[in-house]
Amino acid sequence: MNPSFGTRVRRLRQERSWSQQELSLRSGISTPHISSIERGKRFPSLEYALRLAESLGVPLSALCDESSTFQPPKMKSSPYELPLYLQNFVLNESATPYLQTAHRLSTLPREDRDLLTLMIDLLSQTRHVIPAPMATH
Known part of the structure; x- marks a missing residue:
């Protein structure tokens, strides 16, 4: 260095x-x-x-x-420039893994990023409903 x-x-x-x-x-x-x-x-x-x-x-x-x-890339100077609901999310310690993943996603080549974004969108729309077990008497 x-x-x-x-x-x-x-x-x-x-x-x-x-x-x-x-x-x-x-x-x-x-x-x-x-x-x-x-x-x-x-x-x-x-x-x-x-x-x-x-x-x-x-x-x-x-x-x-x-x-x-x-x-x-253009970045916000501080979390306080974000809307309040995003400030609460960003400043919450439990948000760290999500923010780290979003950062890693943002550094991928565009084609990979677009594919993963599409997959995430599709997965978030899919609702797996598991039927309740049938009661046996």
Whole structure:
């Protein structure tokens, strides 16, 4: 990794209008550690680099490769910009697996994403009604 890794983390964080605390909450990495990475004083482990990339919604190459011209997707700056019912969902700890799955889905190639979305829609429309067991007297 090179010193510009931290510069790219800072740029992406600031593009989202996130504080280091916000990135810390999203990535599970302490605020002082993020600050050190952004200033080039520390280099993250592979695990931390992956967590930062995932939190920022970019592939790891966007943080590591100087020649990467990846254009990150537009993201909300904060859950508080969402409608109240979505805020409650996003800020609820039990929503984490769903949000992680949605993020992974969003990083797939378009054809794969469209196919999986169609499958999820079809499955959610299917109602399996299991008849109650017949009583025997």
